[in-house]
Amino acid sequence: METTFVLVHSPSVGPSTWAPVAESLERRGHAVVVPDLTGISVGGPPYWPRVVAAVRDAVTDSSVGDAGPGSPLVLVVHSNAGFFLPVIKEGLGERVVACVFTDAHIPPPAGLVRVAEEEFLPFLRGLAGPDGVLPRWTDWWDEEDVAAMLPDPAVRARMTAGQPRLPLDYYTQSVPVPAGWDEVRCSFLWFGPPYDGIAEEAGRRGWPVTRLTGLHLHQLVDPEAVADALRKLSRKS
Numbered sequence: 001m002e003t004t005f006v007l008v009h010s011p012s013v014g015p016s017t018w019a020p021v022a023e024s025l026e027r028r029g030h031a032v033v034v035p036d037l038t039g040i041s042v043g044g045p046p047y048w049p050r051v052v053a054a055v056r057d058a059v060t061d062s063s064v065g066d067a068g069p070g071s072p073l074v075l076v077v078h079s080n081a082g083f084f085l086p087v088i089k090e091g092l093g094e095r096v097v098a099c100v101f102t103d104a105h106i107p108p109p110a111g112l113v114r115v116a117e118e119e120f121l122p123f124l125r126g127l128a129g130p131d132g133v134l135p136r137w138t139d140w141w142d143e144e145d146v147a148a149m150l151p152d153p154a155v156r157a158r159m160t161a162g163q164p165r166l167p168l169d170y171y172t173q174s175v176p177v178p179a180g181w182d183e184v185r186c187s188f189l190w191f192g193p194p195y196d197g198i199a200e201e202a203g204r205r206g207w208p209v210t211r212l213t214g215l216h217l218h219q220l221v222d223p224e225a226v227a228d229a230l231r232k233l234s235r236k237s
Contacts, residue, residue, distance in 0.1 A: 003072045003097070004031040004062070005230065008055060008088065010079035011037045011047075011170065012137040014162030017078065020155075020223035021230070028227070031071065033062045037081075038164040048175045051084045052091040059092060072097040074234040077104045079216065083113050086181035098185040098234040102226070103195050103216055106188070106202060110179035116171035128168045136163040149215045159220065187233040189226070191218040208233055 005025050007018035015036045022032040035058035040050040059073065073095045077085045082104030089096045107113045116124060127134050138146050138160050150156035188202035191214045203209050210229050212218060219226045 002029070002031060003074055003234075004033060004059075005074045005076060005234075006033045006035070006055065006059060006092075008035060008075065008077045008081045008084070009037060010081045010137075011040055011051065011164070012080060012166060013159065014038050014164065016158045016162045017217060017220060019158075021219050021227050024223050024227035025230070028231070030231075031062070033058050035059075038162065041164065041166050041170055044167075045169055045173055047170055047173055048084060048087055051081075052087050055088050056091045070095065074098045074100065074230070076100045076102055076230055076234075078102045078219070079104055080115055083107055083115050083175050086177045087175060089181050089184075090178045096184055098187070099182075100187050100189055100230055100233050101198075101202065102189040102219065102230070103191040104188075104198075106198055106205075107175075107177045107181075109177070109182060111177050112174040113177055114172065114174050121172065124168055124171055132168050133165050134168060136160065136165055138163065149217045150220065152220075155220050159217070185235070189229050189233060191216060 009015050009017045015034045018034045022034050025032050035055045037054050040047050075096050082101050187208040190199040190211050
């Protein structure tokens with residue numbers, strides 16, 4: 001049975017960050033699902049159950065199309081979506097056969113994990129408005145940094161338009177980590193700093209690690225190379 005790639009974007013951005021890679025994988029004959037997580041903050045905390053529901057619903061809806069019901073799933077997460085992978089995997093059940101962390105945070109084997117590290121919270125608190133809502137993710141950074149990540153103006157316009165504005169408490173939430181989530185094949189696709197230490201941690205866990213030199217949104221810059229790497233890391237090439 002053909003494997004379906006489930007490409008999960010960071011809730012800080014939007015699903016367009018995976019669109020070019022999805023198109024590349026589809027050209028190679030793979031079914032692809034790109035869930036939309038931009039509405040997860042509606043209704044207040046806790047937010048993680050809505051992440052799980054959004055991914056599960058997208059996979060279920062896709063099962064009437066190219067991604068057949070019961071087809072094996074490769075779960076791919078980017079950036080802080082990595083914190084949600086264990087609960088997403090639990091929500092999808094036994095269908096998940098491989099997990100690929102793409103320049104993404106890695107949760108602990110079990111317990112709880114917070115979406116933002118303690119030392120990053122003062123920066124976020126300084127960005128939040130009186131209503132506790134943050135600007136769009138690309139507005140956090142200097143223009144030259146954003147331009148380097150998104151050199152194509154059309155790609156940048158699409159990506160920027162699709163971003164949500166998240167509440168500060170999205171980043172202070174604790175996400176449960178069910179034990180045993182990493183019993184399937186896990187691997188790490190590393191673009192560059194500041195994920196060096198996380199890539200090293202993936203290696204210490206015995207996971208395959210592949211380096212594609214680029215910035216944090218490299219999947220928008222070289223989607224063909226990223227699609228190739230995802231296929232190899234998930235052993236679906």
